[in-house]
Amino acid sequence: MTIKVPHRLYLTEDQIPQQWYNLRADMKEQAAPMINPATGKPAVVEDLYPVFCKELAQQEMDNETRYFDIPEEVRDIYKIYRPAPLCRAYNLEKALDTPAKIYYKFEGNNTSGSHKLNSAVAQAYYAKKEGLKGVTTETGAGQWGTALSEACSYFGLDLQVYMVKVSYNQKPFRKDIMKTFGAQVFASPSDRTEAGRKILAEDPDNSGSLGCAISEAVEVAVTNEGYRYVLGSVLNQVLLHQSIIGLESKIAMEQLDEYPDIVIGCAGGGSNLGGLIAPFMQDKLTGKADPRIIAVEPASCPSLTRGVYKYDFCDTGKITPMAKMYTLGCTFKPSANHAGGLRYHGMSPILSKLYADKYMEAESYEQTKVFEAAVQFAKLETILPAPESAHAIRGAIDEALKCKETGETKTILFGLTGTGYFDMTAYAAYNEGRMSDSVPTDEELQPSIDALPTIPGIQE
Amino acid sequence: MTIKVPHRLYLTEDQIPQQWYNLRADMKEQAAPMINPATGKPAVVEDLYPVFCKELAQQEMDNETRYFDIPEEVRDIYKIYRPAPLCRAYNLEKALDTPAKIYYKFEGNNTSGSHKLNSAVAQAYYAKKEGLKGVTTETGAGQWGTALSEACSYFGLDLQVYMVKVSYNQKPFRKDIMKTFGAQVFASPSDRTEAGRKILAEDPDNSGSLGCAISEAVEVAVTNEGYRYVLGSVLNQVLLHQSIIGLESKIAMEQLDEYPDIVIGCAGGGSNLGGLIAPFMQDKLTGKADPRIIAVEPASCPSLTRGVYKYDFCDTGKITPMAKMYTLGCTFKPSANHAGGLRYHGMSPILSKLYADKYMEAESYEQTKVFEAAVQFAKLETILPAPESAHAIRGAIDEALKCKETGETKTILFGLTGTGYFDMTAYAAYNEGRMSDSVPTDEELQPSIDALPTIPGIQE
Numbered sequence: 054m055t056i057k058v059p060h061r062l063y064l065t066e067d068q069i070p071q072q073w074y075n076l077r078a079d080m081k082e083q084a085a086p087m088i089n090p091a092t093g094k095p096a097v098v099e100d101l102y103p104v105f106c107k108e109l110a111q112q113e114m115d116n117e118t119r120y121f122d123i124p125e126e127v128r129d130i131y132k133i134y135r136p137a138p139l140c141r142a143y144n145l146e147k148a149l150d151t152p153a154k155i156y157y158k159f160e161g162n163n164t165s166g167s168h169k170l171n172s173a174v175a176q177a178y179y180a181k182k183e184g185l186k187g188v189t190t191e192t193g194a195g196q197w198g199t200a201l202s203e204a205c206s207y208f209g210l211d212l213q214v215y216m217v218k219v220s221y222n223q224k225p226f227r228k229d230i231m232k233t234f235g236a237q238v239f240a241s242p243s244d245r246t247e248a249g250r251k252i253l254a255e256d257p258d259n260s261g262s263l264g265c266a267i268s269e270a271v272e273v274a275v276t277n278e279g280y281r282y283v284l285g286s287v288l289n290q291v292l293l294h295q296s297i298i299g300l301e302s303k304i305a306m307e308q309l310d311e312y313p314d315i316v317i318g319c320a321g322g323g324s325n326l327g328g329l330i331a332p333f334m335q336d337k338l339t340g341k342a343d344p345r346i347i348a349v350e351p352a353s354c355p356s357l358t359r360g361v362y363k364y365d366f367c368d369t370g371k372i373t374p375m376a377k378m379y380t381l382g383c384t385f386k387p388s389a390n391h392a393g394g395l396r397y398h399g400m401s402p403i404l405s406k407l408y409a410d411k412y413m414e415a416e417s418y419e420q421t422k423v424f425e426a427a428v429q430f431a432k433l434e435t436i437l438p439a440p441e442s443a444h445a446i447r448g449a450i451d452e453a454l455k456c457k458e459t460g461e462t463k464t465i466l467f468g469l470t471g472t473g474y475f476d477m478t479a480y481a482a483y484n485e486g487r488m489s490d491s492v493p494t495d496e497e498l499q500p501s502i503d504a505l506p507t508i509p510g511i512q513e
Numbered sequence: 514m515t516i517k518v519p520h521r522l523y524l525t526e527d528q529i530p531q532q533w534y535n536l537r538a539d540m541k542e543q544a545a546p547m548i549n550p551a552t553g554k555p556a557v558v559e560d561l562y563p564v565f566c567k568e569l570a571q572q573e574m575d576n577e578t579r580y581f582d583i584p585e586e587v588r589d590i591y592k593i594y595r596p597a598p599l600c601r602a603y604n605l606e607k608a609l610d611t612p613a614k615i616y617y618k619f620e621g622n623n624t625s626g627s628h629k630l631n632s633a634v635a636q637a638y639y640a641k642k643e644g645l646k647g648v649t650t651e652t653g654a655g656q657w658g659t660a661l662s663e664a665c666s667y668f669g670l671d672l673q674v675y676m677v678k679v680s681y682n683q684k685p686f687r688k689d690i691m692k693t694f695g696a697q698v699f700a701s702p703s704d705r706t707e708a709g710r711k712i713l714a715e716d717p718d719n720s721g722s723l724g725c726a727i728s729e730a731v732e733v734a735v736t737n738e739g740y741r742y743v744l745g746s747v748l749n750q751v752l753l754h755q756s757i758i759g760l761e762s763k764i765a766m767e768q769l770d771e772y773p774d775i776v777i778g779c780a781g782g783g784s785n786l787g788g789l790i791a792p793f794m795q796d797k798l799t800g801k802a803d804p805r806i807i808a809v810e811p812a813s814c815p816s817l818t819r820g821v822y823k824y825d826f827c828d829t830g831k832i833t834p835m836a837k838m839y840t841l842g843c844t845f846k847p848s849a850n851h852a853g854g855l856r857y858h859g860m861s862p863i864l865s866k867l868y869a870d871k872y873m874e875a876e877s878y879e880q881t882k883v884f885e886a887a888v889q890f891a892k893l894e895t896i897l898p899a900p901e902s903a904h905a906i907r908g909a910i911d912e913a914l915k916c917k918e919t920g921e922t923k924t925i926l927f928g929l930t931g932t933g934y935f936d937m938t939a940y941a942a943y944n945e946g947r948m949s950d951s952v953p954t955d956e957e958l959q960p961s962i963d964a965l966p967t968i969p970g971i972q973e
Contacts, residue, residue: 059526061526061592061594063523130895132521133520133604163896170895207892207895225937225941226934226938226941229937229940229941230940233944431694432666432667435594435624435625435630435663437693472624477686478689480689480690481692484689
């Protein structure tokens with residue numbers, strides 16, 4: 054019997070997974086441990102307590118526990134906006150005239166507009182449970198800040214968001230939506246922190262960077278009683294929470310008697326990609342299946358495809374622990390790129406390790422090619438994608454076109470992480486032919502890579 | 514057995530209704546017929562052919578046919594973004610500490626961000642089927658223009674949108690999203706039409722009005738070969754298409770063994786309200802049930818609560834047929850009100866008749882009270898509502914609070930028509946205490962009511 058595949062498949066509330074899946078438990082080799090820059094030694098969980106709340110610090114360090122129960126309070130919020138639909142892109146398939154079957158998991162059906170809410174809710178819950186007054190964070194494009202504002206509003210936590218100044222000015226509506234949910238939003242660099250004041254003293258017109266905003270948010274968290282810092286990507290805990298994306302996708306595909314030959318996600322810090330691929334990578338690691346797994350990143354910030362696999366700081370202020378990851382160097386400044394959420398210099402250590410061990414492929418695309426795919430998709434599937442998500446669309450379209458050439462009926466699954474309502478400036482630039490591609494030359498990449506920190510005995 | 518009510522109930526694709534329901538077929542008395550201003554006589558269907566494409570003109574005039582088959586091509590698009598979920602507002606109920614059960618039908622899960630797509634798809638389909646080159650329309654807040662851009666892009670139709678100049682300038686992103694879908698967007702008044710040039714000659718700084726934009730769009734449609742005009746509200750055909758909202762809501766509620774005691778919708782031209790209430794009004798008209806049905810409108814543009822029930826033009830340019838409806842007069846200029854979609858001087862003739870015959874109640878709210886409800890809702894239910902939709906939220910909250918006083922366990926259903934991503938200017942004004950209420954005095958309402966047209970023998 055053939056199963057009829059609907060355009061959008063929603064699981065029922067009861068089918069929302071009750072546990073997150075920890076990919077590390079199935080990895081044959083673990084990612085290299087974080088290094089405490091003060092000691093030059095592997096960080097222990099206590100090193101993280103001043104920055105993260107305890108349960109999150111424990112999740113961060115736990116390479117053993119395969120499944121973590123999703124707390125009831127977190128599930129209660131998931132139920133308001135989840136399950137997210139698994140969609141069959143019938144119209145896109147038809148327009149491409151491809152024999153491939155294209156599925157996408159759409160995570161944009163909530164006010165924050167992206168998958169970021171999955172981890173924001175979890176992090177806010179643990180902070181509240183620990184009795185904290187509030188949390189601090191940074192945001193670039195604003196999706197994470199918006200998601201965390203919602204989550205903190207729900208749990209009654211204070212929230213201070215340090216928003217990269219150029220985004221703060223270019224995207225005033227992002228600030229307004231965070232304020233609607235009760236967050237305080239500051240343009241970074243600000244005069245509220247040592248880190249910010251130092252930068253402003255040197256350069257009063259500094260327009261900020263994600264690394265600088267991280268430094269400010271961490272400083273406020275560690276110097277204020279009852280506050281901790283939270284982060285929306287890169288971290289192991291974030292990938293754990295985001296595994297809900299992949300777990301739901303897999304249940305929905307099983308219901309349709311489908312399994313992906315190719316899984317594609319956009320990659321900035323790795324939060325969406327790590328979550329989407331989790332159960333499929335599990336199958337790969339345990340020998341149950343062998344799907345191709347592809348990370349798609351912007352050519353303007355190509356950490357996997359052109360970076361080096363070395364220890365680096367997670368922030369430009371160099372106050373965080375160091376992680377071994379694919380990186381362009383924490384002092385790398387990506388040129389103007391509207392896909393703001395993918396402008397991070399590094400990459401999740403878990404994903405970096407899987408990429409180094411050849412469990413995963415990576416490719417990069419120039420911005421105009423990404424927006425071409427975004428507009429094509431919007432017209433056919435009635436969803437205006439976030440520029441970040443459009444990287445995955447581009448990758449999926451190109452794989453589907455390869456199937457057209459070879460005649461192969463492959464099943465493709467990609468992650469549609471969010472909507473582009475707050476990215477209309479970029480769409481307007483594309484529509485009006487004002488969008489340019491900015492791919493750094495090798496010479497432009499070298500200085501920040503050369504400036505990577507050395508750690509005696511580990512990385513010299 | 515108690516049925517467990519999920520936070521969001523999605524029907525399956527197969528459960529999407531196959532027919533629209535025409536409320537007129539069950540009305541004991543019909544709304545007064547449209548009048549052709551050229552003859553002063555009731556309009557016949559041929560009078561509409563120069564303006565509307567034929568099948569839509571026929572739907573407009575058909576008071577008999579109870580159900581219309583939804584064309585397969587329209588259903589194919591509905592399947593991409595429908596069924597829309599029926600949501601149980603558990604968190605809102607808890608925060609209000611009310612014994613009432615609050616349900617809402619959420620229509621914002623598509624790129625256009627509102628229910629407008631339901632009729633846009635239908636109207637674009639019939640235009641394409643008739644072999645037209647394109648259509649013209651006006652848009653105020655921009656939801657209709659966005660929805661129609663999507664629909665026309667899908668069917669490969671040209672689209673010219675005349676957008677009220679003040680909105681065009683205040684909401685540049687709305688223009689950009691329409692352009693992304695390939696529409697041409699002009700600020701109205703423009704120099705492209707007689708109507709526009711006349712207004713600009715008298716007042717070069719004229720910032721436009723919905724009525725003026727309608728005049729321009731109609732003029733372009735009737736003077737260009739292969740073009741017709743389409744409208745997103747007020748019309749009988751629009752209420753017919755929007756009945757999908759109510760039909761799905763009713764199926765979903767039946768599945769939960771629920772029936773609403775109160776149905777609440779926001780009311781501008783009536784497209785959402787007429788669609789949401791359709792099957793429940795049917796029950797009322799046929800004596801099967803007796804739910805209360807409440808229209809909520811802005812105090813700044815109170816056509817039902819403070820208007821008169823008389824014949825009026827649908828546009829300020831006075832080129833459309835005249836309809837008998839609750840109206841503030843087609844020359845009424847609502848003061849600045851961010852809930853742009855509810856700023857229309859009149860009201861659907863069908864809804865006007867039902868209100869006159871006491872099948873429906875109406876109430877009005879001031880803007881700050883509406884935004885108070887919007888923000889409360891956003892924080893509890895993770896959806897940022899459109900200002901228009903927030904009128905219905907306000908109404909639902911107040912009914913739920915009455916239940917708290919009386920201890921009654923009423924079941925409330927309201928329509929959440931869309932999202933507020935493009936209304937952040939209004940949210941920012943509310944957050945920062947800059948929002949004011951603007952309720953016209955009786956003296957301010959009188960001139961446009963006094964200026965209503967007289968029709969010999971009918972309305973003198």
